Structure formats: C-alpha cells, structure tokens
Amino acid sequence: MSRSLKTSAACASALGILLACGGERPPAAAASAAAFVAVGAWARAADSGATTAAYLTVRNGTAVADTIVGVASDAAASTDLHESMESHGMMHMASLAAVPVAAGDSVVFAPMGKHVMLTGTTRGLAAGDTIALTLRFSSGRTLEVRAGVRQP
Amino acid sequence: MRAPRSNAARALRAVAPLLAFALACAERPWHGILLDPPSAAPPLAVARGDGSRFTLASARGAVTVVYFGYTFCPDVCPTMMADWTRARRALGADTARVRFVFVSVDPGRDSPAIAQGYARQYDAAFEGYATTDAELALILRDWGIAAYPEGDPRTPNYTVAHPAHAYVVDAAGRLRLMIPPGVRGEQIAEDLRRLR
Numbered sequence: 001m002s003r004s005l006k007t008s009a010a011c012a013s014a015l016g017i018l019l020a021c022g023g024e025r026p027p028a029a030a031a032s033a034a035a036f037v038a039v040g041a042w043a044r045a046a047d048s049g050a051t052t053a054a055y056l057t058v059r060n061g062t063a064v065a066d067t068i069v070g071v072a073s074d075a076a077a078s079t080d081l082h083e084s085m086e087s088h089g090m091m092h093m094a095s096l097a098a099v100p101v102a103a104g105d106s107v108v109f110a111p112m113g114k115h116v117m118l119t120g121t122t123r124g125l126a127a128g129d130t131i132a133l134t135l136r137f138s139s140g141r142t143l144e145v146r147a148g149v150r151q152p
Numbered sequence: 153m154r155a156p157r158s159n160a161a162r163a164l165r166a167v168a169p170l171l172a173f174a175l176a177c178a179e180r181p182w183h184g185i186l187l188d189p190p191s192a193a194p195p196l197a198v199a200r201g202d203g204s205r206f207t208l209a210s211a212r213g214a215v216t217v218v219y220f221g222y223t224f225c226p227d228v229c230p231t232m233m234a235d236w237t238r239a240r241r242a243l244g245a246d247t248a249r250v251r252f253v254f255v256s257v258d259p260g261r262d263s264p265a266i267a268q269g270y271a272r273q274y275d276a277a278f279e280g281y282a283t284t285d286a287e288l289a290l291i292l293r294d295w296g297i298a299a300y301p302e303g304d305p306r307t308p309n310y311t312v313a314h315p316a317h318a319y320v321v322d323a324a325g326r327l328r329l330m331i332p333p334g335v336r337g338e339q340i341a342e343d344l345r346r347l348r
Contacts, residue, residue, distance in 0.1 A: 044230055047273070053226040078309060084227045086316045086333065090298060091228045093311040111231040112333055118226065119309050 035061025041147035043075070043116075043131050048124040053082075054116040054133060054147045055109045060101040067138040068099040068107070075131035077120030084112055093117075098138070127151040182329065182346075183339035185317075190326035193319075194294035198255065198281040201264030206253075206281055212325050215347045216251045217340075219318040220291075220299060222258035223270040223280075225311075228333060229254075232318060233274040238337025239344065240275050246345050247277075249323070254280040257299035258312050259288055295319075322347045 038056045046052035054073070060066060073079040081096040096114065101107050109115050116133060125131065129149040136142055196208040196218065208216065217236065221229035236252050243250060254271040256262035262270075264282045271280025283291065292299060303310035320329035320343070328347055331340055 044226075047269075051224040051226045052230070082227070089316050090313050091316045091333065092302060092313045093227070111227060115227045119224075 035059075036066070036141065036143065037061070038133075038135065038143055038145040041133065041145045043118065043125060043147045043149050045127050045129075045149050045151045046118075046121050046125050048121055050121050052076075052118050052121060052125065053111075054118060054131070055111065056116070056133070056145060056147065057106055057108050058101055058135065058143070059106045060103060063103050064139075065100060065102045066141060068101065068135050069097070069138050070136040071116050072134045072136070073116070073118060073131055075122055075125060076118035077122065079133070080117045080119070081114070082117040083114045125149045182343055183335045184320065184329040184331040184343050186329055187327055190322070190328045193321040193325055193327040194291075194296075196255070196291055196294075198283050198287050198291075199264070200281065201268065206279070208321060209325065211251055211253070211321070213323050214249055214251045215323055215344055216253055216321045217318055217331070217344070218253045218255060218321065220255050220257045220295075220297065220315050222256050222312045222314060223262050223266055224258065225314075228316075229314075232333060233271070233278070235335065235337040235340060236278065236318075237274045239340035240277065240337075242338045242341035243344060246341075250344050252278045254278060255291070256280070256282045257288055257292075257314050258301075259283050259285050260301070260305055261308075320344065320347065324348075 037059050039059060041054065041056035043054035044052045058068065068081065071079050071081055081099060083094050083096055085092055085094065099107055099114065107114070118131075127150055131147050131149065133145040133147055134142055135145065193208055196206075198206050200206055208218070219229070219232055219236075221232065223229070233254065240247055240250070240252065252271075252275070254267065256267045256270075259282065262282045267280040267282040269280070271278035288299070291297075297315045299312060299314045301310045302313050316333050318331040319327060320331065322328045329343060331343070
C-alpha cells in the first residue's frame with residue numbers, strides 16, 4: 001500500500017469518525033447533513049451545581065445558510081448561548097438568541113468569545129468525562145455533539 | 153602589515169559589549185500594561201470565612217496578583233484562572249514570592265467558602281475571597297473600578313460585569329502592572345519574574 005493510499009485511508013476513516021460524532025438528524029437530509037458538523041467540542045471541568053462553559057466549532061459545508069437558535073445539554077439545569085466581550089476595561093456577557101452559520105462557513109465558540117454557558121451542572125464534570133450537547137437550528141435541524149471534559 | 157585602525161573603530165570596539173548589554177536589558181516589552189510611575193496600591197480588605205481578615209497590606213513582601221471576578225462566571229474568569237495556573241507552574245523557583253488572589257464581586261451568590269473553593273480548584277495555593285456589599289463598595293471606590301449585575305439579580309442566572317484586567321502589586325505594595333485578558337500564563341510568569 002503506497003504512502004498516499006495509506007494517507008487517504010487514514011483521512012477517510014477520520015472523516016468517518018467525524019461524521020459519526022456529528023450525529024446528524026433527521027436522517028432524511030443525510031446528503032446535505034453530512035457536511036454540517038461540530039468539531040473540537042470540549043467543556044471545562046466543574047463541580048456539581050457550578051457554572052461552566054463548553055466550546056466547539058460548527059462547520060456548515062452545505063450550500064444553505066442556517067442559524068443556531070438554541071442549545072440543550074443533559075449536564076446542566078440550563079444551557080444558553082452566550083458571548084463574552086470587553087468594553088472600556090469591563091468584561092460583559094450577552095445572551096445570544098441566534099448565531100448564523102453562512103453556507104460554507106464556520107462559527108467558532110472559544111474562550112473569551114462565544115460559548116455554551118452551562119448553569120447548574122447536574123453532576124461534577126471531571127477531565128475525561130463526556131457531556132452531550134444538542135444544537136437547534138432555525139431550519140429545524142439538530143446537531144448532537146459529544147464534548148470531552150478538560151481540566152482548565 | 154596591519155592596517156591602522158581608525159579612532160572610531162577603536163571606540164566602537166570598546167563600547168560594543170556595553171551596547172549589547174544595554175540592548176539586551178532595555179526595552180524587553182512587558183506582556184501586561186506597565187503602570188509607570190507606579191503608585192501605592194489602593195487598600196483591599198475582606199473578611200475570611202473563619203472570621204480573620206485578608207488585607208492587601210498584609211501581603212507586603214510578596215508580589216500579589218489580584219483579579220476581581222465571580223465564581224458563576226462561565227468563560228472569562230476560568231480562562232484567567234487557568235492562565236494563573238500555568239503562570240504559577242512556569243514561575244518555578246520564583247513561585248514562593250508570588251501570591252494569586254481572586255476577589256469575588258458577587259456578594260449575592262459567593263460566600264467565603266465558595267470563593268475559596270473556586271480559587272483552589274485551579275491551584276491549592278490560590279487564595280479566593282468573597283466580599284460583603286459593604287466591603288465591595290469600598291473596594292470599587294478605592295480602586296476606581298466597577299462591578300454590577302447584568303440581568304435580574306433576583307434570578308439565579310444573572311451575570312456580573314467586572315474589570316477585564318488582573319492587577320499586580322509589587323512586594324513594596326505598589327500597583328505596577330495590569331494584565332489584560334488573553335495574556336498567556338507563561339507570559340504572565342515572565343512579567344511577574346521581573347517584579348520585586
């Protein structure tokens with residue numbers, strides 16, 4: 001097996017894992033759904049009952065724009081889309097009602113910016129744990145995401 | 153036959169090591185914002201859970217890093233605290249002369265025990281203090297900073313606007329440096345190592 005073939009095979013299986021993790025619904029939209037994925041999802045370790053955050057990148061590989069309008073998780077009493085911002089030396093947070101993801105574009109949720117705010121964690125989240133997130137889109141699409149827990 | 157050296161070349165040779173030394177020492181940029189000239193740090197006093205008091209004046213002799221945040225802060229505060237964790241690790245032998253102090257600006261939800269537990273989850277040596285309304289009012293006035301709930305503070309999920317920067321007080325009790333959010337832990341350590 002040539003090196004390039006091996007590489008291709010590795011890439012293909014990596015892609016397969018990626019798509020499997022994406023857990024798209026509904027299956028009827030599989031053709032376009034296959035290109036709508038969440039990657040690099042992680043959540044910050046926290047005690048039970050605490051407030052913490054999860055981060056991920058949402059990639060829209062389809063030709064149609066969509067908008068994230070909500071998020072849910074089994075790991076917290078309430079789960080919201082939030083954004084941190086600095087203004088005049090102060091840190092503020094704002095709730096995000098809608099996060100558009102243009103066709104062929106990505107939206108990054110990362111520390112000090114957009115994040116999934118998990119309020120009232122239903123259990124202690126330790127490094128190595130995994131939590132489930134469900135992103136809801138304006139089109140009706142949902143995206144199931146597994147986020148690994150990391151110690152800060 | 154050796155070419156005669158000019159006076160200029162001879163002079164340059166003489167000062168070259170000095171020049172190199174000066175260049176190496178001077179103008180190494182700070183990662184934080186240097187407060188120059190420094191001024192005496194404002195007072196900071198809070199009651200601990202056991203009834204004793206923490207005062208910034210009592211930390212004299214150590215370089216003290218202070219951050220005003222809140223434990224329900226999901227994103228910004230944990231990011232700063234995680235950078236402190238890396239900073240403390242990177243300090244190595246200098247660790248002993250630096251204190252890291254987290255001060256809650258959320259009297260409504262953070263008790264002394266919660267604030268202490270919050271700080272210690274990042275590093276057992278970190279100090280976390282809650283404030284009462286009265287203590288917080290004094291701190292905000294003396295430091296010239298602001299902190300206030302955003303959203304309805306009667307609901308459990310309100311957020312708190314708070315200063316973006318961490319403050320560094322040197323061993324002589326002077327306010328020397330502000331650390332903006334986004335400065336990496338290793339960079340914080342580099343700055344702290346330069347302070348006495």
